[in-house]
Structures are given as structure tokens and as C-alpha cells.
Amino acid sequence: xxxxxxxxxxxxxATAEAALLAGCRFYAGYxxxxxxxxxxxxxxxxxxxxxxxxxxxxxxxxxxxxIGAAMTGTKSMTATSGPGFSLMQENLGYAxxxxxxxxxxxxxxxxxxTGQVTVVAQGDVLQARFxxxxxxETIVLAPNSVQELFDLTIKAFNLSIMFRNPVILLSxxxxxHMTEKITVPEKIDLVGFNDIEIEGIPKFTPLGIGGKLAIxxxxxNEKGYPITTDVQVHRKLVTRIVNKITKxxxxxxxxxxxxxEADTLIVSYGISSRAAYPVIKKHKDVGLFRPRTLWPxxxxxxxxxxxxxxxxxxxxxxxxxxxxxxRVGRKYGAKDFEYINLIGGEVPKPYQxxxxx
Amino acid sequence: MEFFEFYRKDRWPHQFCPGCGLGTIMNTMYKAFNDxxxxxxxxxFVSGIGCTGRVPGYINADSVHTTHGRxxxxxxGIKLARPDLNVIxxxxxxxxxxxxxxHIIHAARRNIDIKVIAVNxxxxxxxxGQLAPTTPYNMITTTSPYGNxxxxxxxxxxxxxAGANYVARWTTAHPNQLVNSLKQAFTTxxxxxxxxxxxxxxxxxxxxxxxxxVFHLRWIKEHAIPISKVSFDVKTxxxxxxxxxxxxxxxxxxxxxNRPVYGEALSEEEEESxxxx
Amino acid sequence: xxxxxxTDYCKGCNLCVEVxxxxxxxxxxxxxxxGYFSPVVVYKERCTxxxxxxxxxxxxxxxxxxxPEHAIEYEVE
Numbered sequence: 001x002x003x004x005x006x007x008x009x010x011x012x013x014a015t016a017e018a019a020l021l022a023g024c025r026f027y028a029g030y031x032x033x034x035x036x037x038x039x040x041x042x043x044x045x046x047x048x049x050x051x052x053x054x055x056x057x058x059x060x061x062x063x064x065x066x067i068g069a070a071m072t073g074t075k076s077m078t079a080t081s082g083p084g085f086s087l088m089q090e091n092l093g094y095a096x097x098x099x100x101x102x103x104x105x106x107x108x109x110x111x112x113x114t115g116q117v118t119v120v121a122q123g124d125v126l127q128a129r130f131x132x133x134x135x136x137e138t139i140v141l142a143p144n145s146v147q148e149l150f151d152l153t154i155k156a157f158n159l160s161i162m163f164r165n166p167v168i169l170l171s172x173x174x175x176x177h178m179t180e181k182i183t184v185p186e187k188i189d190l191v192g193f194n195d196i197e198i199e200g201i202p203k204f205t206p207l208g209i210g211g212k213l214a215i216x217x218x219x220x221n222e223k224g225y226p227i228t229t230d231v232q233v234h235r236k237l238v239t240r241i242v243n244k245i246t247k248x249x250x251x252x253x254x255x256x257x258x259x260x261e262a263d264t265l266i267v268s269y270g271i272s273s274r275a276a277y278p279v280i281k282k283h284k285d286v287g288l289f290r291p292r293t294l295w296p297x298x299x300x301x302x303x304x305x306x307x308x309x310x311x312x313x314x315x316x317x318x319x320x321x322x323x324x325x326x327r328v329g330r331k332y333g334a335k336d337f338e339y340i341n342l343i344g345g346e347v348p349k350p351y352q353x354x355x356x357x
Numbered sequence: 358m359e360f361f362e363f364y365r366k367d368r369w370p371h372q373f374c375p376g377c378g379l380g381t382i383m384n385t386m387y388k389a390f391n392d393x394x395x396x397x398x399x400x401x402f403v404s405g406i407g408c409t410g411r412v413p414g415y416i417n418a419d420s421v422h423t424t425h426g427r428x429x430x431x432x433x434g435i436k437l438a439r440p441d442l443n444v445i446x447x448x449x450x451x452x453x454x455x456x457x458x459x460h461i462i463h464a465a466r467r468n469i470d471i472k473v474i475a476v477n478x479x480x481x482x483x484x485x486g487q488l489a490p491t492t493p494y495n496m497i498t499t500t501s502p503y504g505n506x507x508x509x510x511x512x513x514x515x516x517x518x519a520g521a522n523y524v525a526r527w528t529t530a531h532p533n534q535l536v537n538s539l540k541q542a543f544t545t546x547x548x549x550x551x552x553x554x555x556x557x558x559x560x561x562x563x564x565x566x567x568x569x570x571v572f573h574l575r576w577i578k579e580h581a582i583p584i585s586k587v588s589f590d591v592k593t594x595x596x597x598x599x600x601x602x603x604x605x606x607x608x609x610x611x612x613x614x615n616r617p618v619y620g621e622a623l624s625e626e627e628e629e630s631x632x633x634x
Numbered sequence: 635x636x637x638x639x640x641t642d643y644c645k646g647c648n649l650c651v652e653v654x655x656x657x658x659x660x661x662x663x664x665x666x667x668x669g670y671f672s673p674v675v676v677y678k679e680r681c682t683x684x685x686x687x688x689x690x691x692x693x694x695x696x697x698x699x700x701x702p703e704h705a706i707e708y709e710v711e
Contacts, residue, residue: 026438052437052620057463061430064423068403068434071421072442076434094424207419207435208442210398214365214414216422225368226414226422360704369643370703375670376647380702388699530653532699558647571652 001049004186011146011176012037012079015105015169016045018153019077021188024103025051026069026076028062033117034173035079035107042079059084063091063104070095070102071215073193073206075157079105081173082124083114086131092166093132094217096241099202101160101167105153108172110345119345120174122270122316126323128168129295135238137245139167139252140295142269146180152292158191159252163244164201170294174271174347200244245296253298259287260305264357265334267325268314268348269294275314275348282350283357297324306332312356314340314348363387363397365417372411376570378529378555379412382476385532386447389539400443403432405452408483408557409476412447426456429464432471437620443472443543450477450491454510458490465519467619468547474539475512475550478557486560493604497564511601513552517612522547524612528554530578531608538610547618554581554606577606584609635708636678637697643705646670650697650706656680659697672705 002017009017016038019027027046029039039055046053052069056062062078069076080088085106095102110116111123128140139159143149149171160167193204202222205211214224219234227233245252264286266276273290280286289305291298311334313322318341326337338356342348361369364387373379390397402413402420405428413420423431428448436444446453453461453475464471480498481487487500491512495504513526523545527535535553542549556562556573567573584607587597597607637658639650644666651659651673658681659673666672682693698706 026434028434054433054437056430056433057459060427061433061460061463064427064430065434065437068421068431069438070434072435072438074438076438090424091427207401207421208399208439211419212398212417213419214422215420216414217424218422226411364704370645373702375645375702376649377702380704381649381700384699384701384704529700532696536699570647570649574649574652 002184004184006181006183008179008181009146010037010179011149011171012107013041014146014150014182015079015153015171016041018150019103019157020045020049021184022154022157023075023190024077024157025049026066026074027051027078028054028056028065028069028076029078029080030056030059030062030084032059032081032084034109034176035081035105037176038079038105038107059087060091063088063102066102067091067095067100070100071207073204075161077103077105079107081107081109082111085124085127089127089131092138093134093136095166096132096136096138097217098215099164099241101164101204103156103160103167103169105169105171107176108170110343116345118173120172120271120316120347121343121345122172122272122320123343124170125294125315125317125320128170135242137165137242138295139163139165139245139293140170141167141292142170142294143175143292144270144273144290146175146178147182148292149175150182150184154188154190158189161191161193162196162198163248163252164204165245170270172271198244198248200240200247249296249298250300252293252296253301254292255298255301256290256292257288257301257305259284262287263310264312265289265305265309266312266314266353269321272314272316272342272348275350275353278350279353286357294321297328299328302328303332306334309334310336310338312338312340312353314353316342316348318343358391358397360387363390363417364415368415371415373408374559376556376558376573377408378478378553378557379409379476381529381532382474382535382553382555383412383415385535385539386474388536389543392536393540393543395443395543399441400445401435403428403435403444403446405448405457406483407449407452407481409447409449410452426452427460428452429457429460429471429473433464433469436469436471440620444470445472445474445543447474447476449482450475450479450512451481451489454512454515455490461516462519465516465521465548465550468520468522468616469619470547470621472542473548473550475552476555477512477552478555478561479509480557480561482557482560486557486564494602498561499564508602509604511598513550513611514598514601516550520548520616521550521612522614522616522618523549525550525610526552526554526606526608528577528581528606528608529556530574530581541610545613547616580604581606581608584611635693635710636681637675637706638709639672639675640705640707641666641668641672643703644670644672645703646672647702648673649700649702653696653700655694655696
């Protein structure tokens, strides 16, 4: 594992190293550009730490193996990209239903379908939240530098265990292949199973300790027995697994806010938010709202600053996070909305934001 | 161990139709488990979707009822994360071989230490009796109303070819042999696979003049030939597969071997022997 | 020992009638409390006469193993 100090690492390698520091001891994956380096790095390193690595036959199998391992109380993760993430959606819903803590790194590339294999996009923002069927919630994190990729990977493991929920880290092709300086801190705060009690989240019991668990993706009662036709049982279960995330949004959400008093607010996340910094430096009346936790939407933080603002959403997809920003923005009195939507692998540039100011 | 220490009494009687072969298989599982005196707290039962997928929910042990077809993928994760646990997968033919076909051949290829009980009732029972990859030629199902025009999979032979350490096929008409076979499977290191041909009188038999479970059981018994009685000149693999396409089940132990197991450290002798295979 | 059918569990599939080598069971004509025609044990004295080992009386247990509902139990005479 990395010792505290300064390193010069690419995004994918930093994610893998952070996962190992966070205690990840099971990795299953299937090679897919641009996430392959993460898997390659993990394959060589995880067994030194006493973990297990397996290259599965497809992404469905990868996430299934990760969920299976997580059920035994092992911190587990997988990494993939758009097409693989689409394949994982069914089991993502299963992990939410069975309240299994897993971490998925989605290194976004241009879609739909096979799309642009090697270039950056942010088209999976809505899929990460709404991809599987039925009502459920995910926690989605969006870093914008290699240092943040490192920090948020550790945070992803902590959140997944605290809330017994899948956590998705939205990296992208640009971040994954970018090499930057990172600092590994002296002390890393890790959350263990059942360390923190949160209302609505039952205690985690791993498989294989005689707990006689009945785990099912069917609607189940407190014992885990499937009861699929009872209105109340379903309502109680699904409301709880949704509320445990939405009600705790103030605890989960993590945002970067610059110049909250400014009249104009740039809302951006991930790699595209890096275009906003020079604009803010140059124009004193422009602020930045950058969620590090995309979902649940950081409503508690946004409502304080949204009133009477002109909002510019900068992202690399045609219809994505802007939809949610507009919905919440209108609720809290934002005046005007502008969108900069760039697809095709072009990272937004400061002058493109200045054009709409 | 009493029967109702192995099964959850508060969930009994189970939900399966009258005459379903799954009840017989549950009895044989209990008997094999009890005879071997395996530790129920160190065993995890994993299943997919389907009638058979509901069986682990009745077992008084850790049970994981997963998504459709992915039982083996989940089991792989559980086994690799906790190699000390016995991982037993019990699932149906549609779950393991149609939607999950890729997972089973790769699990057998890796020869990971998982025990699989595949219940082959030749149809999709839970969804109402549709065509399965195991439905014999010309049989009527709800999605092949004029008779099936596809040839069935030979499940056990497929897994044997993929590289499992123990492969056997039995039917619900041979419960005692099935118990012995399950015991052998549970104690064999590596990927062990037992196919159990089972009756589904309600959703398969009913449309093929075997609506009475007794008739369906008789049909299975008539179509099961012990491997020792298959005459020598049809023992080439292709001819055995031809028998399968005719809806004949060759029962008995098909494979018992000792290939190296995935995830277990190899001794020097074994390491030398690997490239030879 | 002879078999007894637990009518709380029996679903009347009659597989015990089919598999018993000594024809201990006979198809039932009366409806049970759960609405099934449960088989009845008529020739219970035949049961343990069927010996697998010479000179010993052993239960073959084939009805117990086959019964999908776990409705068959054995009672000592």
C-alpha cells in the first residue's frame, strides 16, 4: 500500500491505490477501455494485501461476484465504463434491494452504445441514478482531479458501508488517463461495518457466521422471507431504502462553493468543472457550485444560494444533470438557466463559458 | 440434524405445486447433508430465479436468492471471499443454462470449488411453462404450441466438456442414487455438478399428456438409461449427445477427475502436471 | 415401523402410491381439510416386510424420500 507522501499517479492507478488503502480486498472486473489500467494495476497489487482478484467472463458476472463477496463482509469493488455499466444495472438494483455495500467505478466514455471508446463524456450521470428499474437510490460521487479521485474513492467505501448501499464513483476517460500530483495523507479515516448507527439502516450481518440469513431480491419482510403481494410490506421496505439516502442527504452531500454571493452561478462537476476556475478568477460576479456528490442532489446546500441567480450548467452531455439543476433551481427561486452541453470528447473551455455570461 | 433443523419450519408447507419434483430433491439434499454431517453454519446456498430458485429460502442456513441467471457469479464472489465456506448452488435449467449459460461454462472451466445442483424440468415452470433450452424435441409448451422444433441441451455433458471435476445425472425417480451422488458431489474438491431430471406435471406434463405427477415420473423413468447399459458402440461422445436430442437421459456418474481447483495453492507435482492437460 | 401420512402437508400427488414397492398406499377417496385427496395407508403390515438385507427388516424409505411435501412420517408399532 502507498505510504503517506506525495506521488505522481494517473487517475486509474490512484483510484486502485485508494481502494486498497480503504480496505478493498475483492476486485472482480472485465476489461473495458478506459478503465482497463485500473484493473491491470489491481490485478498485480491486491494479492499482496491478502485480497482476491478475478477477471470474470462479463460485467454482469463482475458485479455479481462483487456483491457476493460484499455479502461476506469483504470490501469489494469493480470498475467499468459505459457499456459495462449498462450491463450492471440489474444487479445494481439487486444490491440496493438487498442493501449490500459495493463500490462501482464508472470511467465514463462517449455513448450511446459502443460510442467513442477512448474519449471523455459525462453521459452516465442519469444512468448512475436511474439505470435500474423500480424505486431505489444510489450515492454518486464526481471528482475533478486525481487527488479528488483518490479522496472520493476512500469516501465511496465509507459511504457504502455507512448506508449499506451501492456507491458509484463517476470517473471519466480524461481523469483516468491524466497524471497529476497527489498527496496521501498521514491518517485515513475508515468506517467499519456497524460503526455508525443511522436510523432506518439495519445492522449488517455477513454470510458464514451462522446468522442464517435469507437474502432475496424479492420484496421481503424483516426476516428476509419473500412476501410479494402485501402492499404494506413492499411500501415499508422500498420507502425505507429510498429514505435512508434522501433523508440523510445533508450528511452525504459534499459540494465546493466559490463566490456564493455572485449573481451568476456556474453549476458543473467532474472534469468539465475545471473550465470554471479561470472564469471565476477573471469575473468577480461569477460563482461556482460544484457537487462532489451528484446524487442524492445536494439540495440542502443548493437552496441557500440559488435565489435570484442566473445559473449556467456546464457538462459534457446533451440532457443530463441540467434537468435536476433546473428542477431544484426553480423550486428555490433561480431566475434564469443557460446550458453548455458539449459532446464528442471536447472538454469545455473557459471562453465557451464567458460567451454566455 | 432433524429435517426441520435443516428446513425452516415456519415456512412449511412450501409453495411448490402438488407432485413437484423439487420436494423430492429437497429430501435428498437433506439426507446427503445429514449423512455427511456438514456444518450448516459454514454453508451458503445460492440460487437464481425460478421455482428452484425458491428452494434455498426454505433452508435454515445462509441463503442468497439472486438475480436471474447469475447464481454462479454470486457464488464465485462468495467462495473467493470466504474460501472456508461450502457454497452450494441450486437452480433450474433455464436459470443456469439459458440466461446463465455463460457463467456455468466459465465456472466449470475455472474449476472453482462450488457444488451445483441443476434441476432440469424441461420447461420454465414459474412463468407458466414456456420453451426451455432443455425441452425435448416435439414437446408442446406454451411458446411452442405446435411442438418444439429445437434440440435440447445435454446439460451434464456440456459441463463435463467445460472441465468440471464431478458430473452426474440422476432423476427424481432415483432418489437413493441421487443421495449418494450428492454426497459424492459435496465431498469432491472443485466444480461438482449434479443434474436432476425432475417432473413438472402442472406446467409441462399437463400439455404433454402427463398431467398426473405419477405419469410424468413414469415417463422420466422410461427415458432414463443408466450409463452402464448404453451399449458400447454408442459410447462415443457424439452418439451420446444424439441420444440426448431424442429426449433420452443417460443417468449415472459421467465424470470424476482431479483437475487443479481455482484459487487453491498447487503442490509442485500438480503445477508440473497442469500444462500436460 | 409403518408410514403415516400427515394430512396437514399432503397435497395428494399420489407419488407414494407409485413408488412404494410393496403397495402400502392406496389412492384416497376422501377430501382432506386442505382440499386434497390424500392417499391412505391401507396395507401397513406389508411395509417392513420388504427387506433389503437378508434376515433384517429395514425401511427402504423410498416413500419418505420421494414425498415432495415431507408428509410421510414413520411410527413405531
